[in-house]
Amino acid sequence: MTGTSVLAILGSLSFAIAANITQHIITAAELDGIDLFSLPFASEALASIEQLYTPANQFSIPTAIRNGSRVDVHAHVVPPWYRVAVPYTAQSPTPEWSVERHLEFMANNSIRSSVLSISAPGSTVFPGSAEKSAALARLLNEYLAVLAKVVPKQFSFFAVTPLPYTDAAITEAKYATRVLGAVGIGLLSNHEGYYLGNRSFTPFFQYLDESPEGRKNIFVHPNAPCLHGEDGSLMDANPTPYPAGLVELYFETARTFMDLTISRTVANFTHLHWIVPHAGGAFPTIEDRFITSQSADVIALSKAAYRSRFWWDAAGPVFPHQVLGLLGYGVPSSRLLYGSDFPYAPPFSYAYEIAAIQNASFLDPAEKRSLFEGNIEKALGC
Ligand SMILES: *[C@@H]1O[C@H](CO)[C@@H](O)[C@H](O)[C@H]1NC(C)=O
Numbered sequence: 614m615t616g617t618s619v620l621a622i623l624g625s626l627s628f629a630i631a632a633n634i635t636q637h638i639i640t641a642a643e644l645d646g647i648d649l650f651s652l653p654f655a656s657e658a659l660a661s662i663e664q665l666y667t668p669a670n671q672f673s674i675p676t677a678i679r680n681g682s683r684v685d686v687h688a689h690v691v692p693p694w695y696r697v698a699v700p701y702t703a704q705s706p707t708p709e710w711s712v713e714r715h716l717e718f719m720a721n722n723s724i725r726s727s728v729l730s731i732s733a734p735g736s737t738v739f740p741g742s743a744e745k746s747a748a749l750a751r752l753l754n755e756y757l758a759v760l761a762k763v764v765p766k767q768f769s770f771f772a773v774t775p776l777p778y779t780d781a782a783i784t785e786a787k788y789a790t791r792v793l794g795a796v797g798i799g800l801l802s803n804h805e806g807y808y809l810g811n812r813s814f815t816p817f818f819q820y821l822d823e824s825p826e827g828r829k830n831i832f833v834h835p836n837a838p839c840l841h842g843e844d845g846s847l848m849d850a851n852p853t854p855y856p857a858g859l860v861e862l863y864f865e866t867a868r869t870f871m872d873l874t875i876s877r878t879v880a881n882f883t884h885l886h887w888i889v890p891h892a893g894g895a896f897p898t899i900e901d902r903f904i905t906s907q908s909a910d911v912i913a914l915s916k917a918a919y920r921s922r923f924w925w926d927a928a929g930p931v932f933p934h935q936v937l938g939l940l941g942y943g944v945p946s947s948r949l950l951y952g953s954d955f956p957y958a959p960p961f962s963y964a965y966e967i968a969a970i971q972n973a974s975f976l977d978p979a980e981k982r983s984l985f986e987g988n989i990e991k992a993l994g995c
Pocket residue numbers: 633634635636
């Protein structure tokens with residue numbers, strides 16, 4: 614049987630045996646060679662998914678959301694069992710999250726839909742274990758998918774991808790987009806210390822570029838930097854006393870887009886669209902400097918991609934100064950997207966960042982409206 618027909622059958626089975634979603638998830642994972650029970654919290658995770666899926670568990674959607682005028686491309690989910698496994702994110706406590714609080718946040722800020730994703734460290738919680746990383750990515754994706762099923766108009770999601778395990782990452786991207794309906798792929802700036810231009814990742818990008826499901830959107834999220842010890846262990850690589858979330862994440866974004874450019878991943882795979890976090894972090898600032906080392910064709914193709922296949926989210930305190938700088942590099946305002954970073958943004962204020970966008974003197978009202986809700990439809994190709 615071909616892979617496609619297995620997927621087709623799985624897709625139709627998902628309705629037939631949805632009555633027991635737990636069994637369905639376990640069976641689908643087994644078909645992909647994933648042992649969910651390699652994780653100590655697998656049963657708890659499955660129970661949380663089943664609980665969300667319970668038909669009685671209807672979430673009421675306030676009018677403020679239905680009438681909302683914003684789409685949030687940078688919004689995170691923190692399943693309770695994930696928060697226990699990951700008590701700190703980039704050296705700050707991992708925030709609490711619930712569907713109800715997320716909906717309340719959306720209502721408060723006039724957000725009508727959110728593209729959900731998992732923040733750092735994503736599936737990279739068990740360095741060196743392909744088995745556990747694949748299992749964690751799968752459980753997180755099933756969790757995200759069930760949210761998009763129970764709150765279908767308001768939630769969609771970017772899939773978690775278990776790189777650096779390239780084969781597992783291809784399997785997961787296939788399942789998450791074809792079976793679970795992910796609208797794009799989530800990647801981290803580094804996966805276990807390896808940046809996205811790493812040559813062993815090329816087959817993954819090639820798969821995405823050639824896969825038949827139309828445009829592939831890749832949402833990149835910064836991860837904390839780390840180094841490899843001689844014994845293969847991963848060591849924290851934060852060189853300053855300040856939390857990585859405050860400083861290093863910007864440099865991480867710069868490192869990985871530089872690596873993607875120099876490896877020619879950006880130039881070669883022309884169907885891939887990139888959603889760049891935090892208006893590029895420190896990347897735009899170093900663009901002209903690092904790119905001079907490249908050949909004329911790589912410079913031309915990459916710079917063209919930054920303006921046409923790159924989409925820049927406005928999560929965090931990026932208005933007005935940082936975005937003004939980004940536009941100075943020739944990025945059109947039609948490539949800007951709204952992102953909240955909920956629930957990870959504090960100490961930055963969601964309302965203040967929205968006000969700063971509304972306040973920007975260098976965008977006209979139509980450009981601001983598109984930033985909040987029109988550009989994203991073009992970015993996702995829907
Ligand atoms: C669903 O399947 C799981 C795993 O086989 C089982 O433990 C659970 O009792 C089933 N739940 C229901 C409601 O049948």
